[in-house]
Amino acid sequence: MSLTILAGGLLSSVQGRTRIGWRHLGVGGSGALDAFSFAVANLLAGNVADAATIEITLAGPRLHFDDAARIAICGAEIDANVDGQALPSWRRIDIPAGSELRLGTCRRGARAYLAIAGGLDIECVLGSPSTDLRAGFGGVAGRTLQAGDRLDWAGGFHPQCERAVIDTRWIDPAPDLDFSAAPIIHVLPAGDALANAEALFTGTWKVGTASNRQGLRLEGAQLQIADPRERISEPVFPGTLQLPPDGQPILLLADAQTHGGYPRIGHVIHADWPRLAQLRAGDSLRFVPCDARQAQQKRLEQRQRLARMAIAIAAKG
Structure with a gap:
């Protein structure tokens, strides 16, 4: 089973599970930036939750x-169509052989995930198929997808259809993703105290144009560290x-x-990472303080939502 990349898009790469166990050697985790959407796409396609997908930016x-x-x-x-037929997100879709799938502009949010039943057949490097774009390994030659690339997938479901068949049942991504308002991001305290800590939690922060998969550069009130050494x-x-040093x-x-x-002035809780992945230049966000108990509870609730989705999807066949 295979497909051919006709055009690579702005920044499309193979992303799967996070690469773990190598940070002591200077190797980062990479993997899907929005792990929630990534997992749901895989579950809808009939895959394990961490199968390799295409991340679209x-x-x-x-x-x-x-x-x-x-x-x-x-x-x-995201605008998507197959052979001119518009496709919705957050549901299962069967497409026939010879189809041309066009994934256009993200109208709201920054990243979408294309999962294919069976999962992309990508060699694992250091335990993961994910592309590390900074280090240049994993995925397809450690780079973004380009015209002419061919990707295989490992079997999976083989639909018999002459045009796209769209499942009428769909997944609601709320509350993990909500594009209707500026996200509220929960922050745990870290080792370095601010001289003006209240400034982190008042007003809004804007995502700067220099942001990428490595990090979001934020613009707002100028923060000052209590100990400038x-x-x-x-x-x-x-x-x-x-x-x-610029306080941003x-x-x-x-x-x-x-x-x-x-x-290090704080740490965003794991449950809010999907919201961060969907921010683009010019978007706004707000920070609120959080403690360890609240962080654990929100992470548990998110895992429970994913588990319920997996059960519901499996029950529908």
Whole structure:
């Protein structure tokens, strides 16, 4: 089973599960930035939740399917059609052999995920098929997808249809994703105190144009560290809020480096990472303080929602 990339889109890459166990050697995790949408797309397609998918950023690729396939598209609200037939997101879709799938502009949100039944057949590097774009390995030659690339998938469901068949049943991504309002992001305290801590939680922050899979550069009130002494490099992770000398924080994402010398002023809870993945330049967000108990509860609730979705999808066949 295979497909051909006819046009690569703005920034499309193969992403799967996070690469774990290598940060002590300077290797970041990579993987799907919006792990919630990624997991739901896989479940709808009939895959395990962490099968390799195509992650689409802002504007998607054009694909030719040599074989019939069952697909699902989740995440950002994206224009999609197959042979001119408009396709919705957050549901199961069967497409015939010879189909041309066009994934256009993300109208709201920044990233969408295309899952194919059977999962993309991509060699794992250090335990994951995910593309590390900064280091240049994993996925397809460690880079974004380009015209002429061919991707295989490992069997899966083989629909018999002459045109796209769209399942009428769909998944509601709320409350994990809601594009109707600026997201509220919960922050745990970190090791470096701010002299003006209240400024982090009052007003809104805007996502800067220099943001990418490594992190969001935020624009807003100028923050000041309480202890301005120079620091040695310390471990950082996705979700870490760093404060450079200009007082404008950087919020690290999946392709984050493993160490950094900037003060660490907070850490965004895991349950809110999908919301971060969907932010684009010019979008706004607000921070609210959070404690460890609240963070654990929100993560548990998100896992329970995914588990209920998996049960419902499996029951519908």
